[in-house]
Amino acid sequence: GESVGLHLPTLSVQEGDNSIINCAYSNSASDYFIWYKQESGKGPQFIIDIRSNMDKRQGQRVTVLLNKTVKHLSLQIAATQPGDSAVYFCAETRAGGTSYGKLTFGQGTILTVHP
């Protein structure tokens, strides 16, 4: 089956530190990956995405790294702030075809940033 979340790992960092959140995906056919931030009681919020033809993509304070060989995705947050505290999910899908839009979510990581 696909990735299923049962227990959420946690990451605690100090304000100003860099955070790295990891994700293992399961479907070799996936060619589009997205990181989402979810705050309590809210829907997922888009952070950054990457296509399978790329290894790295940078946004504002965030960087996503993709290693297709080991099916691993990471999200790096620079100078983490208390407002970054949330649950972070990676999601995989195919960017076209009948599966377009059907996201498979990773297990999620709870990020807590201490002032």
Add this chain to the structure above:
Amino acid sequence: GAVVSQHPSRVICKSGTSVKIECRSLDFQATTMFWYRQFPKQSLMLMATSNEGSKATYEQGVEKDKFLINHASLTLSTLTVTSAHPEDSSFYICSARDLGTGVVVTYGYTFGSGTRLTVV
């Protein structure tokens, strides 16, 4: 940017009753919407794909007669939880796919704010 509105945000209902949740795309047309369920401290799990003008397709293990989906227009999909039981209590979230501008592929899929269902 693309906005998806979900209503209600919270609902409490008695066991055995039915609850309807709405998902609207506010500034774009969505031929396809997706319904997810999220239990506490767990990830999102896709329940079904809602297709405008046709029947929804359900993921394995999701009862189509219990979770009725109607996608009657390009901007509205509804999920009705029929004969709700306490085990149906969960966070239900929808997402929408833009009709064809391609923007959604670049910026991810737009999610609603979710509906917290509590069945007592």
